[in-house]
Amino acid sequence: MNIFRRLSIRTKLLIIMLFAGLPVVLTVCYNLYGSYREDYSEAEHAALVTAQAIAYQHNAQVEGVRNLLTTLSQFPEVRRKDKKACAGIFRDILRQSPSSLNIGIADTQGNIIATGVQPLPSRYSIEDRKYFQDALRTKRFSVGEYVISRAVGKPTIHFALPVLDATGSPLSVLYAALDLTQFNSLFDAQKLPPNSALNLTDYRGVVLYRYPLHNIIKGGFVDRPDLRRRVTGPRDEGAFVDVGLDGVKRLLAFKRLRLHQDEQPYLYIRVSIPEKAALAGVKKYIANSAAIFIAALLSALVVTRLLAGRYLVSPIEQLAEASQAVKNGDLSARTGLSYSGDEISFLAQSFDAMTESLDARLREREVAEALLKASEEKFHAIFDHMSDAILIHDMATGAILDVNQAMCGMYGYSHDEACAIDVEAISQGATPYTQKEAMAWMELAANGEPQLFEWLCKHRDGHLFWVEVSMRRASIGGIERLIVLARDISERKAAEDEKKSLMEQLNQAQRMESVGRLAGGIAHDFNNLLTPIIGFADIARREAPENSPTVEKMERILRAAFRAKELVQQLLSFGRKQLLDMKITDLNTVVSSFAEILRRTIRESIDIRLRLTPELDGICADKTHIEQILMNLLVNAQDAIDGKGIISVETAPVVLDEEYARHHANVIPGHYVMLAVSDSGCGMDRETQDHIFEPFFTTKKAGEGTGLGLATVYGIVKQHGGNVWVYSEPGQGTVFKLYFPRVVAMPCLKNEESIAAPAIPAAHGSILLVEDDEMVRTMVKELLAGSGYDVIETDDPCHALSLVDGRVIDLLITDVIMPDMNGPELHKQLLSVHPGLKVVFMSGYTDNVVVQYLDASDLGNFIQKPFTVQAMSAKIAGILGDCRT
Structure with missing residues (x-):
């Protein structure tokens, strides 16, 4: 010291x-x-x-x-x-x-x-x-x-x-x-420093993938033991510094993934950044x-x-x-001393510098105050021109202190009116959109927790609309305030609700499509089972004495089998698996011509009213199936009406535009012809409407309906390329609207020529029968043999070729779809040694499957399982008759 x-x-x-x-x-x-x-x-x-x-x-x-x-x-x-x-x-x-x-x-x-x-x-x-x-x-x-x-x-x-x-x-x-490689874009989006890398290794430490690509470190490269130990510790994620596989000192972060909680990790994600970078x-x-x-x-x-x-x-x-x-x-005062370099002069200089600094700060403050005033004016200009509504609240009371013009326009209040109301006035008023909930959100924001939520607001005229609210605290003029930004999201909310509805429609359509595929899938096996039942029952009925009790029993079996066949056909209609006879059709003509049959079918206490638009465009349709649609819809409408009532059938041209298509799944915008059937019956709730087109769904009592009527309607409309929608409310009736694509051009159709049934010649000749189903083959063989034909039978198409070697045969009867070789292929091979050999094709598969194997010229020789003895006999007789003519 x-x-x-x-x-x-x-x-x-x-x-x-x-x-x-x-x-x-x-x-x-x-x-x-x-x-x-x-x-x-x-x-x-x-x-x-x-x-x-x-x-x-x-x-x-x-x-x-x-x-x-x-x-x-x-x-x-x-x-x-x-x-x-x-x-x-x-x-x-x-x-x-x-x-x-x-x-x-x-x-x-x-x-x-x-x-x-x-x-x-x-x-x-x-x-x-x-x-x-x-x-x-x-x-x-x-x-x-x-x-x-x-x-x-x-x-x-x-x-x-x-x-x-x-x-x-x-x-x-x-x-x-x-x-x-799907992780490349995500990795790039992180904007990591140059030479950063992504490594994926499996549970053994073998590199699955490295990005960016590296000449040495690639799939199959084994991880270093020391690096491996760093990522296999007790934590599933973490970071550390070490020398990477490329010899560069790196900062590495890892994340382990497990497929099941009770299993060891199966994948190790490692992201590395060069420490230098x-x-x-x-x-x-x-x-x-x-x-x-x-x-x-x-x-x-x-x-x-x-x-x-x-x-x-x-x-x-x-x-x-x-x-x-x-x-x-x-502050303009100075010492006036010369700075000679001694201690006192240094003190004088410091004093002068101090006063000069204070004077400068005073001037800076005056400039700053002027700038602050200009900034506040600029803030208010921006504040009032913001497109989002802005509300400034008092932190303690939540009172509205100021609003911008966007808020006034969004809620319908003037500036002074908006500052005089509370949050309750612009809220829906029900939980969770009340003054109480709003104050709770404000309290959280006031405590430094910014809030972001959606809020159902009320306009001055009473209509409700959705806004997205951002709420946080901020200092304005040195005073802590609560700033609230509200953005109108009504259109977005409405879009979310179109989208949810559209997804529900799409899921329903996909569910119906799956059931349709299932219905078509069982047709082949079911038809193969019905064929021998109908055939053997028919044969047994023919062989029994005329007054024998067996005849009546066989007829009951046949009636039950034919009802089963009709049931299969209804399932195929729903599954869109049937072959349609499509022609240019006037829907008004179909409805008018079928109206009398409908009036005779529907009970008299119900009034059927037709409202058909004249000069209606044509549609490409199967007339019989359109009539089936009308019958099913009107019978269902009749069952929904208790006592007296009205059923209306209406046709009209409609345009389904892009907006309609966005609200309805699987609809292609364009011109359509509408067929509407409405009734004054009991109506349906939403849950019932979601299931009415499903097979076997019915609201009727047991034994009063199969539940296939509307399923058939749905399948036929879809197979015609159309759409069907139902509108109903409990107690308010129901309307079904069917839309069929409009046909612009009306092509010239050839007149149908009637073909006379061929004469049935005597039953004789040699027939080759090839069928892989044993019951069907046995039944057809018995039918043919009983009619007088010489029958050569086999279940193997290849074996059939050797059986007829050197023999004369008049007719080939074969299943269309078989293992190793199908029916058309067998026929072609036999034609090389038996020129002109006639053929009958049969199948339990649906028509739209069979047509994939048969040419158009062969369809006339086709018979669908199950068939009756009479149908098969007529088919054989007709073909052999043509051959011998």
Whole structure:
């Protein structure tokens, strides 16, 4: 201390300044270190957020795959392992799902049944794949490991799901391969520093995918053990610094994914950023800051040394006078001392600098106040021109203090009126849109928690509309206020409600389509069962004595079988599986000509009224099926009317525009002809309307209806390319509106010529019978033999070729669809050795399936199962009669 006293004032000032500047140095260093840690944390957070985002997207994709495979496992085609149908389904899904590289199905030995990628290798098995083995072992959704997909030739990750039978045993295994490149765009969107990388590894540490692509680090590359240990600890996510696989020191973030909570992780997502790139900005900032600080410190020391060298002695009175003037408010006062370099002159200079600074600040304050005033005026101009409504509330009471013009226009109040009301006046008034709820939201926002919510508001005229409210606290003029922004989202809410309704319609249509496919699928087997029932019963009835009780029993069997046949036809109508006789038709003519039959069918207490628009455009339709639609709709309307009532049948041209199509699923905009049937009956509720077109759904008592009437109507309309909509309210009646595409041109149609039935010759000749169903083959053989024909029978088309070698045959009777060789192919081969050989084709499949195998010239030789003995006899006699004429 004594040494310090002996130092010159110049040295003392220098030492004092150094000690005074020490906190500044420490503060600067601390701030620079904070900047370093902040940039490091931001880079770490960015890497971790990227890994989490990719994990989220991957989990969403995996959940999508799980739901997809679960849905596919319920498809009849999948459960029966129909190769062709499955391949078609998988290809359709792949076209609509770019995130999947392949979808396939394999049997329990690993042999591929079908995939969505064509063509397949000659021998293709997944027996050795982990996802296949785990799916069979655990009987649940499973995941694979790093493999090169044999189907697409790329590294990928597979997921599998077993298809189980009723006992829980696997029938087959569905699998799907995800496209790992889907994460590229998400990774790029994070805007990470250059040379950042994404690594995906499986549970063994094998690299599944690396982005951007790298010459060495790619699919199949094994992770380093030390890096592997960093990501296999107790945490499912985290970040650390280490040397990456490419030898570069990196900041790495990881995220582990599990397929099931009770299983080990199957995928490790690792995002890495080069440490040099991540911290380049802050390092540059530190270097520049240090340089500036050192330069400033050196400059300060130099200036201090110069000032300390000046004189300190100066007239005290002059300095005191200047001080007194400043005290009195004269900031323009100066010491007037020359700066000779001593301590006193330095003090005078500091004083003058101080007064000059205060004077400058005063002027700056005056300028700032002027700028603040201009800013407030600018704020109010912007405030009033904002398109969103803005309300400024008092923090304590919630009272409205100010609003902009958009608020006045949105709610219908003037500025003064809006400032005089409370939130209750512009609220719907019911929970959760009351004054109480609004004040609760305000309280949260006032406590520093910004609020964002949707709110049902009330206009001054009483109509309600939706707004999106953003609420936060802000300082206005130094006072804390609550700022509320309200944006009108009525159109968006209405769009969300179109969209929900449209999705419900689409789901209903898809459900109906699935039931339709099921109805068509059972037709073949059911028809094959009915064929021998009808045939043998008919034969037994013919063989029984005329007055035998057996005749009546056989007739009852036949009546029941024909009712079953009609039931199948109704199911086929719903499933759109029948062959229609489509012609240009005048809907008015069909309704008018059928009206008398309808009046005789419907009870007399109901008045049928026709409102037919004249000069109606034509439609392409099957007249018989349009009549069936009318009959079903009017009978249903009759059942809905208790006592007297009215049924109206109306036709009219309509245009279904883009707006209508947006509200109704599967509607193509354009010109249509409308057929409407309305009644004054009991009506239906919403739940009933959702099911009326489903087969076997009925609101009638047991035994009063099959539940197929409206299902048939739905199927026929859809097969005509039209749409059907129902409008009903309980107690207000029902109206069905059917829209058929309009036919603009009316082509010239050929006159139909009547074809006389051929004479039935004597039953003789040799017939080759080829049918793979034993019961049907036995029945037809007995029918033919009983009629006098010589029958050669077999269940194998190839065997049939050898059976007739060297023999003369007059007619071939064959099933259309058989294993190894179909009926038309068999006929073509027989024609090479039996020129002119006639043929009768038969099938239990639906007409629209059969026409895929038969030429147009062969359709006249086709008979649909089930058939009667008389129908088959007439068909054979007609064809053989034509042959012998």
